[in-house]
Amino acid sequence: MVDPLSNKAGAIADRRVAPVAPASAVAASAAATDAAPSVxxxxxxxxxxxxxTPPVDAERVAKIRKAVEDGRFPICPATIADRLLALKLQWNPNDKA
Known part of the structure; x- marks a missing residue:
């Protein structure tokens, strides 16, 4: 049997809002203006x-190239094709839009 996606019986979610102390607006704005030039x-x-500097990690590329030459790097043509298509279509599978 599959469990439902709701809360389990007996588990109560605490949804109370925790009190927060007010921040000092004057001190924060003064600190921000002083830090802006250095930032x-x-x-x-x-x-x-x-x-x-180049955006490529030359050491990592050399390690991967060596692993491919030695036959230790797993090459999956389907994954390569999927990634090339995603790059062409500018699609990010991890983007939860």
Whole structure:
């Protein structure tokens, strides 16, 4: 017999809202304005660093290439075809849209 998708008998879900203390709006906004220039400069530095390096992990590619040459890497043509079609159609199977 298959169990229903609802709550099990005897299991009660606690749906009470927990109290939350109010935040200090003045302190938060002052901290955000002080941190904004450093965040922007670090973002610019990070984007410059990422632009200078290739988006491919050469070490991982070398390991996979070696495994394929040695016959230790599992190659499934159906999976490769599915991934190529998904790439062509810009489809993400993990996207829960």
């Amino acid at each position: 922007q400069s670090s973002a610019v530095a990070l984007s410059g660093t990422m632009a200078a």
